[in-house]
Amino acid sequence: MDNRFSDNSQIAVVSTFSQLIGINFQGDMNAVCWYRNLVGDFAEIVSKLQLKEDLTEVSMEDLYALQLSEEGRMAREIILSDFRLLTDSGASPALNLLKSYQRDEELDFISTDVYSFHVDRSPIGTDTFLCTYHGAASEIVANHQVEQKILIPEIRQKLKELYDGADADFEAFLIEHYFDLHYQPKPGARPVNLGLGHLWRLAVDHREKQTLPCIHRAPIEKNGEYRLLLIC
Template sequence: MIHPSSDRPQTGTVFTFSELVGTPFQGMVNALCWKREPDGDFKEIADKLQLKENITEVSVEDLCALQLSESGCTARETILNDIRLLTDFGASPSLNLLRCYERDEELGFISTDVYSYHVDRSTVGTDTFLCTYHGDASDILPNDQALQKILVPEIREKLRKLHNGPEAEFETFLKEYYFDLHYEPMPDAQPVNLGTGHLWRLAVDHPEQQVLPCIHRAPVENEGEYRLLLIC
């Protein structure tokens, strides 16, 4: 059962993993939160993991090899349990230690990186799951508080010039390069921060989806701080 938030009508709260994966999105709700406050020291895990690249995927073996305090071990068990639950559900969770994502600033007038508000798209019925254990968390944006970037006249005109092809192929061009997935917040938009420790399920744009896809973005990381994130 979804417990919708009166001030955040696009989000709902559940209290078990089975509710998280088994509750269909409905109405305006396109983001479900398994609300929880897990015990343990997740910062210790982030500090002891080895960052090899800006985004380092952490294997279960790497996680289990860490020498941790009792509080760190408690945090590790939460992560391992989340990985088990999602894997048994049929998902492919990835635990990432992040310094930063790659920026897309080549065009200047439009960005298609994860720091831009965007939706995820899939050709099959699926959802996005994510949990930030340590560091800043992502934001989501109500769909009625966002405007698709390709509908902004100035941006659309520049994209037409970039396309420089037949008008009949313009919409295909926008999808091929993922321009249509990105959004601008309206002036009075009120983003919702996903917080740490909670496991979220976000609606994805796909043919079987019954609700609007969830608009979200990654936070800009603070210098010298890492994020520990589970995503699939």
């Protein structure tokens, strides 16, 4: 097992799906990893799927329709099984074939796209699930190793210059435009790569949560290689 996971107080490592969804976040722990060594040829699936946009959602019908080798069929059955497990637990998984996400290039002093370390916010009590089957994998970082971007003086000052409204409404402006969800790693921060094949559950920003939300980011994609990602 990867010591980056088992020796990290932020991460709980489990060996079954029931443990993945059943364990409670507490203390510094806001990420759960169902650690797996998957078999099957996920690259074959990627090679036979059609990228229609930079991010294409793959239906289970499209996945079923692929003509695959035995290794490819093994990989497909793992994806289908993950979908069944998550759907039966009340989640709404999506399978994405991904060339790249849209970049936020509007402001040069703060980024609010998924390549920036950020947390997910939800109005209901839920969690984020993700698994990278192929391609570059996402990263998480401990909460004490980052600083909220809106609290960095030079960034906050530029946001105030951008804002055109009453001082009392400035915090609401930051929330409305999702600036408050993004974080800057401190010097010496040590992000953890989530690896391939492991199914993760990450805490989100919600008023009923008992722990801090998990800070994560999408990776820069490898040149010429698509990602195959389950997320919900």
